[in-house]
Amino acid sequence: MSSLGQKILRLNCLFLLLLLVAHCTPDDPITCTTGNSNCTITNAYGTFPDRSICRAGGAVYPTTEEELKAIVATATRSGLKMKVATRSSHSIPKLVCPGGEDGLLISTERLNKVLNIDTAAMTMTVQSGVTLRDLISEAAEAKLALPYTPYWWGLTIGGLLGTGSHGSTLWGKGSSVHDYITELTIVSPGTGADGFVKVRSLKESDEELKAVKVSLGVLGVISQVTFKLEPLFKRSITYSTKNDSNLGDEVVSFGREHEFADIIWYPTQQMAVYRIDDRVSSNTSGNGLYNFIPFRPTSSSLLGLMRTIEYKQESLNDAYGKCLSAMFVTYILAEKAYGLTNNGSLFTGYPVIGSQHRVQASGTCLDSLPDVGTCAWDPNVNGLFFHQSTFSIALPSVKNFIEDVQNLVKLQPEALCGTELYNGILMRYVTASNAYLGKQEDAIDFDITYYRSKDPLTPRLYEDILEEIEQLAMFKYGALPHWGKNRNIAFEGVLSKYKNGQEFLKVKNTYDPLGFFSSDWTDHVLGLKDGLSIVKEGCALEGLCRCTEDAHCAPSKDYYCRPGKVYSDARVCTRLNSDGNLLKEIATEDVDEKLSVQLA
Ligand SMILES: Cc1cc2nc3c(=O)[nH]c(=O)nc-3n(C[C@H](O)[C@H](O)[C@H](O)COP(=O)(O)OP(=O)(O)OC[C@H]3O[C@@H](n4cnc5c(N)ncnc54)[C@H](O)[C@@H]3O)c2cc1C
CATH class of the missing domain: 3.40.462.10 (FAD-linked oxidases, C-terminal domain)
Incomplete structure (x- = not known):
């Protein structure tokens, strides 16, 4: 190995060592300037795909379903947009942004209790802000297990259900956590006659559960969920x-x-x-x-x-x-x-x-x-x-x-x-x-x-x-x-890929007909509003659009919009030289020199 190669190896070993001893704490994705009002929300990465900042008028932290009901009722009566936020907001797209700039963030950070474990029935009931980690460890204490889960335990139950999260299997009832729900309670906006809030408790046999178990957060706030578990194995x-x-x-x-x-x-x-x-x-x-x-x-x-x-x-x-x-x-x-x-x-x-x-x-x-x-x-x-x-x-x-x-x-x-x-x-x-x-x-x-x-x-x-x-x-x-x-x-066009996409919209129309829990982002992805593609200079580089002209790439840096190489219908930002030919990305003979520059 060259001396340069050894240098890289030593550096990487040092990295690995550091990797094994260090520690971290993620921040609350919600930041408010005055108490719990005038807030911004971001995701765990600090940046949404379009790099925008989402604003909200305020944030609340209910601890019980009763408090949650009162919050949803008051916000509905006042005509406030709402969105459920979680303790660390691990989704990349703008799912946690409420509509407008003065909506209400309902955080599930304190809805974090395990409510019941029934060892005979092998079920477990949790509030929706419980993390996957807590669910796994408390189930194990009772010698029970959820068989297929995401590999990262920092997610909340409400959040992972909201996005249809999964582990890996083709066996049994399948890979997705939502397919192990036996009961679920959701708090949604109501009419004046309902006191502006409606609580629905759904069982496995209820048709509407098919909409609520993967909802992108647009149907209301899931307060608690019961899962069917298995004996620990x-x-x-x-x-x-x-x-x-x-x-x-x-x-x-x-x-x-x-x-x-x-x-x-x-x-x-x-x-x-x-x-x-x-x-x-x-x-x-x-x-x-x-x-x-x-x-x-x-x-x-x-x-x-x-x-x-x-x-x-x-x-x-x-x-x-x-x-x-x-x-x-x-x-x-x-x-x-x-x-x-x-x-x-x-x-x-x-x-x-x-x-x-x-x-x-x-x-x-x-x-x-x-x-x-x-x-x-x-x-x-x-x-x-x-x-x-x-x-x-x-x-x-x-x-x-x-x-x-x-x-x-x-x-x-x-x-x-x-x-x-x-x-x-x-x-x-x-x-x-x-x-x-x-x-x-x-x-x-x-x-x-x-x-x-x-x-x-x-x-x-x-x-x-x-x-x-x-x-x-x-x-x-x-x-x-x-x-x-x-x-x-x-x-792009995603709802048409779901055979029951329209059934989902019907349930949304029943649970939240005025769209209190909807935002521009959810309206875009559900096909209810145009504007999913953000067409502007360089938009294809960030996946905000599929390029249709060179300006959507970076012509000043030699990247032009061209068809794909094996999929001719693709339109991609390709690096060309001044003759319009493909540019070879590197000259291998320059590699040692380039790496020396990097390590300097
Ligand atoms: C390191 C890492 C590893 C990951 N690994 C996996 C994996 O192995 N498998 C996988 O499938 N995914 C994985 N993901 C993706 C992840 O599962 C999803 O992004 C998940 O939605 C994030 O959960 P969260 O609790 O952070 O929810 P958030 O991202 O905060 O919220 C997601 C959505 O759910 C809604 N929501 C949250 N709580 C409720 C509630 N109580 N009621 C109604 N709506 C609610 C929110 O409004 C939002 O629309 C991973 C993500 C990261 C960062």
């Missing part, structure tokens, strides 16, 4: 790395074979990491733990350094440098078993066997002290800043989509190193649901994270390839966007 987990040449052929059968399967795909490295993850008998020995490394506390200085390196690689068009960094990150994560340990502290080999509550989700960066560190996306430090495109493609189309991406990579081999730096494309199995805004078919959810510039008019390396993948998914393969992730373009 153990899992056996092994990560197995393979060449990705047969990925398209194997992906469906792999998901059917293993209950908690997922796959991390590194298209540039032509590699796929299969998570072989199954239920085992409770008396199998093992006390494994999953503490996913990217969700561990990270020191702010490390995050700053990582961002600076990535920024410099981007500014120098140093795709090769990004590929080196990505290979290193991939190697370390695999060596560290992605955060799995056999006994809570050491990884000694596969399989890792552990109780469901210790391996289903993690997020220790939430526990930490602000002076020592933070979560990787914390906007209070100059750390990682990224976009996410997350969509599900129905199983019959997955093979073709994978092949299209592989063909893109053949044309531009380094193009996806930027994504591999963020641990590749996470592929999870998601299942058809009877929720009107839930998954329509069994599918694979692709989760792609990539660099975002602090300057909205600066393109990222291989801008065109990531845009093409997003458009391939959304428009060629009719993918469904994750409601809590994604950029505006992913939501």
Whole structure:
């Protein structure tokens, strides 16, 4: 290895060490200047896709359903727009912004109690502000478990239901938390005759539950939810790395074979990491733990350094440098078993066997002290800043989509190193649901994270390839966007992809006919108002529009609007030279010189 390579290795080892010892605390996403009035709200990343700031007239923090009822009644009587906010607002799109600028934020931060656990019926009732972490740990105390959940435990129950969040499985009742609800109570605006508030308690058999269980927050405030659980069980987990040449052929059968399967795909490295993850008998020995490394506390200085390196690689068009960094990150994560340990502290080999509550989700960066560190996306430090495109493609189309991406990579081999730096494309199995805004078919959810510039008019390396993948998914393969992730373009025409989209709107019209809980954003995505695409200079770079002219890209930086390379209907921002030809992103012979500049 060159001395430069060793330097990078040492630096990265230092990063990893820092990563393991630091801590974090996320802030309340609501900030008010006078007591609880004159507020702004943002998401956990500190920036919405369009970089706007959302304003609200005030914020309230009910602790009981009675208080919640009084709040909704008073706001409805006064004609105030409302929106439910959560303790950390983890969704990327502007779901938490109330309509207008003087609406009311109803925070569920203090609606955070477990109300009942019925061990005989194996059910658990929680207020909607309870975090996934608390639900998991309290259920485990009672020797119960929710089988399939998101991997990040910082989410609230109300929030994860609002966006249809899920884990990974093709088995049982499926991958989505909302498909385990047995009862739910929701507080919505009422007429004068109702006292301006209406409380509905729904059971599994109620048709309206199909609308309420994935609602984008537009039907009112969910106050409490009851879930059907299972006896606590153990899992056996092994990560197995393979060449990705047969990925398209194997992906469906792999998901059917293993209950908690997922796959991390590194298209540039032509590699796929299969998570072989199954239920085992409770008396199998093992006390494994999953503490996913990217969700561990990270020191702010490390995050700053990582961002600076990535920024410099981007500014120098140093795709090769990004590929080196990505290979290193991939190697370390695999060596560290992605955060799995056999006994809570050491990884000694596969399989890792552990109780469901210790391996289903993690997020220790939430526990930490602000002076020592933070979560990787914390906007209070100059750390990682990224976009996410997350969509599900129905199983019959997955093979073709994978092949299209592989063909893109053949044309531009380094193009996806930027994504591999963020641990590749996470592929999870998601299942058809009877929720009107839930998954329509069994599918694979692709989760792609990539660099975002602090300057909205600066393109990222291989801008065109990531845009093409997003458009391939959304428009060629009719993918469904994750409601809590994604950029505006992913939501174009989305309601028409749901066979019961109109049924959802009918329930919305019954629960909140005057749209107190609606905003411009929810009206845009539900197709009730134009304006989802924000067409302006550079809009395609941020996924605010699909480019139709060069000005939507960055012509002054040589990025022009052109058709896609494998999907000719795509319109993407492509880097060209002055002759109008494709520009080669890097000259490999310059790499050492460029990396020296970065490390200087
Ligand atoms: C690090 C990280 C990891 C993630 N991992 C996964 C994953 O593994 N799987 C997955 O599917 N998703 C995942 N997500 C996405 C996440 O599940 C969603 O964005 C989720 O909605 C965020 O929950 P929240 O509690 O922060 O809700 P918010 O983002 O604050 O709110 C989401 C929506 O729900 C509404 N809402 C919240 N509470 C209520 C309520 N009580 N009543 C009515 N409406 C309500 C809000 O108004 C808003 O419209 C992840 C996100 C992050 C940041």
